[in-house]
Amino acid sequence: MQLATATHFDRQDPPIALDSRRRSPAKVQTPAPFMKWAGGKARLIPQIEPYLPQGQLRYGEAFLGGGALFFYLAGHDRLDTALLTDLSTDVHNAHTCVRDQPQALVDQLQVYEDEYLAGDADERAAYFYWMRSRHPAEVEMTVVERAARMLFLNRTCFNGLWRENSKGHFNAPHGRYPQPNIVQSARISAASQALQQAALVQADFRAWPQLAKDHGLDFVYLDPPYQPVSATSSFNAYSGGGFSARAQRELNDVLRELDAMGVRWVLSNSDCAFTRDLYQEWNIHTIYAARQVNSKADRRGDVAEVVVTNRRTGLRW
Ligand SMILES: C[S@@+](CC[C@H](N)C(=O)[O-])C[C@H]1O[C@@H](n2cnc3c(N)ncnc32)[C@H](O)[C@@H]1O
Known part of the structure; x- marks a missing residue:
């Protein structure tokens, strides 16, 4: 298997309109995640967008998953370059x-x-x-x-x-969808x-200060598996091994290193006492995600999340 060795130079197909045997020629589409992802940010982008820096970005994403924000920014021509990593x-x-x-x-x-x-x-x-x-x-x-x-x-x-x-x-079990x-x-x-336009690296988040330096990035989005809001709501098993409170603290150390390097960043996480305490040195904003099992249109059905940034005087934003 050649998993870790795939690079820009391994490309075998040009990125032109693809076709499958049973469908008419592929329509031009706005880029979007090609996988449905637990914790994917597609529906939250309108709430995250106001906290992103302006202008063109030398962009990094440390917990890629389905890559909702990357595809959104790519579709809006906001990227000069991109480095996308995930441990999986x-x-x-x-x-x-x-x-x-x-x-x-x-x-x-x-x-x-x-x-x-x-x-x-x-x-x-x-x-x-x-x-x-x-x-x-x-x-x-x-x-x-x-x-x-x-x-x-x-x-x-x-x-x-x-x-x-x-x-x-x-x-996950079978879905039994008709078509x-x-x-x-x-x-x-x-x-x-x-x-x-993206480099892809399989990496743990702890590698990020070095990666941001090596790739000359000026903005990183970090969307880790969320800290459970209660002991019973552990919904962060995207990949075997989970993501511990200790990992959340080590991630905060990575945020400090990026900040010291002058790299702007935005992070998403759950809104709970642990994250409010952990991120107290940064800017914390509240956004609301629709509860998946409860489609009430009003805020009572929604779940609060935090968007954390290192926006500050002296850092172009
Ligand atoms: C909340 S999801 C990211 C969702 C993504 N932002 C989206 O819109 O689809 C978290 C991701 O973190 C990855 N992950 C878990 N532990 C990690 C680690 N230690 N280092 C890097 N990535 C990790 C998981 O594989 C998963 O893809």
Whole structure:
């Protein structure tokens, strides 16, 4: 497997309009995440945007996930350059494949879609659980097959949530959607074009001060797994291993280092006593996310989150 070695020089497909056998030519689309991601920020961007610096950015994103803010900024021509990192091999591999081998990925997804949709409800469920059981650490697969597996599972699992157990095995159940759109070639094409300007690195957040320096970045967005607001609401198992209170404190040390380097940053997290205390030296703003299980239009159904920045006198914003 060549996971960690994929670079700009490994590109095999030009980022042009892709097509799948069963659909008409791909339409030009605004770049957007190509995966539905637990904790994805797409719907919160209007509330985060006012806290971002103005102008063109030498941009970094330390917890990429679905990359909602990166795709938004790319779609608004706000980026001079970008460095996108995540600890997850699957997240890194999927973005690298979308950037470098979009047509091969679409072709592989088409195979999975054809096989899946050909079955009745029980056969589809069996196909999903067979695909889920093929863990990349245990079954040999190409980087394209690995990315296609991730997207297939993401598009057919319950609620589209990518969740892993403590062994790092994807464990969301089957979604039983009548006609899931598994290929989504136009979305992959638009994301691929946006990603051409990005370097992708599989990295722990602790590497960020050095990465920001090496890549000459002037702004970093950090969206870690959220600190649980209570002992029972631990909703941060995106990747095996979780994200401890100690990791949140170490992340605050990274924020201090970036600040000392003059790098502007914005961070998202849950709104709770722990985060209010942890970030007391920075600017803390409150935003509201719609509760997924409760679609009340008023604020009573919403969950408070914090947007934290190091905006201060002397730092261009
Ligand atoms: C809240 S999600 C990011 C969501 C993203 N902003 C979006 O809009 O889709 C958090 C991400 O942090 C990654 N992650 C978890 N622990 C990490 C670590 N120690 N270093 C870097 N990334 C980590 C997870 O793999 C996950 O993709």
